[in-house]
Amino acid sequence: xxxxxxxxxxxxxxxxxxxxxxxxxxxxxxxxxxxxxxxxxxxxxxxxxxxxxxxxxxxxxxxxxxxxxxxxxxxxxxxxxxxxxxxxxxxxxxxxxxxxxxxxxxxxxxxxxxxxxxxxxxxxxxxxxxxxxxxxxxxxxxxxxxxxxxxxxxxxxxxxxxxxxxxxxxxxxxxxxxxxxxxxxxxxxxxxxxxxxxxxxxxxxxxxxxxxxxxxxxxxxxxxxxxxxxxxxxxxxxxxxxxxxxxxxxxxxxxxxxxxxxxxxxxxxxxxxxxxxxxxxxxxxxxxxxxxxxxxxxxxxxxxxxxxxxxxxxxxxxxxxxxxxxxxxxxxxxx
Amino acid sequence: xxxxxxxxxxxxxxxxxxxxxxxxxxxxxxxxxxxxxxxxxxxxxxxxxxxxxxxxxxxxxxxxxxxxxxxxxxxxxxxxxxxxxxxxxxxxxxxxxxxxxxxxxxxxxxxxxxxxxxxxxxxxxxxxxxxxxxxxxxxxxxxxxxxxxxxxxxxxxxxxxxxxxxxxxxxxxxxxxxxxxxxxxxxxxxxxxxxxxxxxxxxxxxxx
Numbered sequence: 001x002x003x004x005x006x007x008x009x010x011x012x013x014x015x016x017x018x019x020x021x022x023x024x025x026x027x028x029x030x031x032x033x034x035x036x037x038x039x040x041x042x043x044x045x046x047x048x049x050x051x052x053x054x055x056x057x058x059x060x061x062x063x064x065x066x067x068x069x070x071x072x073x074x075x076x077x078x079x080x081x082x083x084x085x086x087x088x089x090x091x092x093x094x095x096x097x098x099x100x101x102x103x104x105x106x107x108x109x110x111x112x113x114x115x116x117x118x119x120x121x122x123x124x125x126x127x128x129x130x131x132x133x134x135x136x137x138x139x140x141x142x143x144x145x146x147x148x149x150x151x152x153x154x155x156x157x158x159x160x161x162x163x164x165x166x167x168x169x170x171x172x173x174x175x176x177x178x179x180x181x182x183x184x185x186x187x188x189x190x191x192x193x194x195x196x197x198x199x200x201x202x203x204x205x206x207x208x209x210x211x212x213x214x215x216x217x218x219x220x221x222x223x224x225x226x227x228x229x230x231x232x233x234x235x236x237x238x239x240x241x242x243x244x245x246x247x248x249x250x251x252x253x254x255x256x257x258x259x260x261x262x263x264x265x266x267x268x269x270x271x272x273x274x275x276x277x278x279x280x281x282x283x284x285x286x287x288x289x290x291x292x293x294x295x296x297x298x299x300x301x302x303x304x305x306x307x308x309x310x311x312x313x314x315x316x317x318x319x320x321x322x323x324x325x326x327x328x329x330x331x332x333x334x335x
Numbered sequence: 336x337x338x339x340x341x342x343x344x345x346x347x348x349x350x351x352x353x354x355x356x357x358x359x360x361x362x363x364x365x366x367x368x369x370x371x372x373x374x375x376x377x378x379x380x381x382x383x384x385x386x387x388x389x390x391x392x393x394x395x396x397x398x399x400x401x402x403x404x405x406x407x408x409x410x411x412x413x414x415x416x417x418x419x420x421x422x423x424x425x426x427x428x429x430x431x432x433x434x435x436x437x438x439x440x441x442x443x444x445x446x447x448x449x450x451x452x453x454x455x456x457x458x459x460x461x462x463x464x465x466x467x468x469x470x471x472x473x474x475x476x477x478x479x480x481x482x483x484x485x486x487x488x489x490x491x492x493x494x495x496x497x498x499x500x501x502x503x504x505x506x507x508x509x510x511x512x513x514x515x516x517x518x519x520x521x522x523x524x525x526x527x528x529x530x531x532x533x534x535x536x537x538x539x540x541x542x543x
Binding site for chain 1: 380381382383384385386387388406407408410413429430431432434437440443444445446448449450451453454497515516518519
């Protein structure tokens with residue numbers, strides 16, 4: 001691997017000040033960044049190591065919900081009692097992600113900031129809209145695992161298994177920067193709802209998340225109000241380990257609720273997690289019966305523009321949608 | 336392993352020759368790495384910046400602390416193999432997808448290829464060399480032998496580390512839990528069935 005310098009800041013302010021350009025990446029778990037450096041996709045001369053900053057490694061109850069520090073590993077999120085009690089879909093989705101080793105290393109902050117897994121983007125020989133060039137190779141090329149929604153500018157799918165579930169739970173991302181200090185000199189905390197945190201290529205093809213240079217994700221905040229929800233998470237992938245979902249459906253269902261109370265989020269079919277208010281509307285206040293499933297299945301492919309090799313994702317979503325609703329009903333959980 | 340298999344007729348093993356040739360030249364010390372324990376107690380406004388040349392890195396591997404100079408961009412895997420000369424930990428994919436480089440970090444399995452060695456400072460690292468010896472195999476390692484749980488053997492160190500961690504956390508795993516436990520380790524020979532049987536066998540013996 002190419003050699004680089006490593007900065008060891010001991011505060012968020014130090015780390016933030018170091019990131020003077022996007023060419024100075026942060027490293028936390030390292031599982032994504034080191035692979036990109038080995039492939040010469042990223043060639044930083046300096047990497048800013050966040051591991052020695054205190055206060056980013058705990059899961060705490062805040063009264064309004066829970067706060068997961070950005071350096072908490074995926075496994076520590078999945079095995080935490082507060083998370084399991086309040087946000088079981090998060091535990092489910094993490095259990096399907098990557099490998100046990102990676103889940104012991106990768107952090108929640110790094111997970112939501114990881115780069116997409118497009119094979120053109122991760123090949124040093126290709127230039128595209130995402131890395132400062134123009135166009136999208138996948139649209140006319142090999143696109144079996146690419147997006148079917150919102151894929152006109154760039155057809156990556158969002159690689160984080162957690163991201164759609166965080167959007168469903170109404171999570172907020174806590175962000176700090178050395179640029180914004182309050183009068184007493186402490187750094188101000190900016191909060192961005194997960195739904196706004198993940199950007200579409202139309203918003204900015206070169207960024208996946210709403211972070212400006214120098215901004216650091218310091219925590220993921222989960223609001224307590226979702227605790228009574230019934231939940232369901234269904235996904236499909238080719239291989240059960242070290243793979244990425246081909247499609248996922250997250251459903252949060254409020255018993256006795258109306259359309260605005262439910263959440264239906266599609267994952268791995270678009271560049272950012274895709275909230276489907278039209279499907280939430282169909283669930284509305286009706287019974288979760290076969291008619292409801294059929295109506296959802298008829299609607300779920302609306303707006304999709306499959307590419308040459310990924311049309312299978314539409315029927316896959318129909319199947320996952322049905323599975324998610326049946327699991328909500330308390331029928332035997334399908335694997 | 337039979338020692339003869341590793342040594343050439345001249346009495347110089349290929350491995351020892353390579354190890355000697357790969358030893359890094361002495362490089363000027365740049366800065367000490369603040370340990371995880373020290374973090375937050377420093378008052379300086381300027382963060383420590385290490386490298387890109389070699390710096391002293393103290394790692395505690397299999398219970399022994401050693402300070403060795405290496406660039407801060409060195410992965411834990413390369414540090415263990417090239418600098419600590421512990422070649423039991425294997426380098427295969429070098430991307431965190433195969434598990435051949437699995438080691439224990441404070442008792443939990445990690446892919447040593449996908450983290451920096453400096454992020455392991457102050458933590459307990461256990462490699463396969465720290466789990467049993469050829470003369471004194473652990474119950475799990477003995478079970479690997481008895482159940483023929485390897486073919487080419489290249490995934491075996493990583494498998495042994497992952498299965499050791501599994502039995503430490505859960506001494507009586509069922510088959511599904513064993514499969515989950517080795518979900519991050521690939522065996523290209525496809526010996527999974529025998530590996531699962533070896534873990535069950537070791538579990539029945541109550542060993543680790």
